[in-house]
Amino acid sequence: MPYLLKTEPGVYSFANLEREGTTVWDGVTNPVALRNMRTMRPDEKLVIYHTGDEKSAVGTASVVSVDTSDAKNPVVKLKAGRPIAKPKTLAEIKANRLFADSPLVRQGRLSVVPLSDAQYKFLIGE
DSSP, X not given: OOEEEXXXXXXXXXXXXHHHSEEEEOOXXXXXXXXXXXXXXXXXXXXEEEOTTTOEEEEEEEEXXXXXXXXXXXXXXXXXXXXXXXXXXXXXXXXXXXXXXXXHHHSTTOSEEEOOHHHHHHHHTO
16 A cells, blocks of 8 residues: 655655655654554555645655554654656645545645555656
């Protein structure tokens, strides 16, 4: 299952991930987001979404590993993919019927959101 990960670009941007190559995704405190992180599996596809002024899906990544030995704080390591050629804005996402029932638009504060394959393809421009 693909997932969307939200980040404030002033704190950690997709450019940071590209430069570093891999990172541990942390700082998540929402119980639903943490539950979503615990369900991730290696090689799953990810979309990186910039919050704040940008509000758009900007790049791809994939899950390298998931350590759930600490049930309260799963450790997800991810690696950079590629930038999305034409980033999808929140307005474009909200206008697409694929996202009508998505937590991405229904739970705006949720930082780790599961995606359908069709949603993932739309976000990355396929």
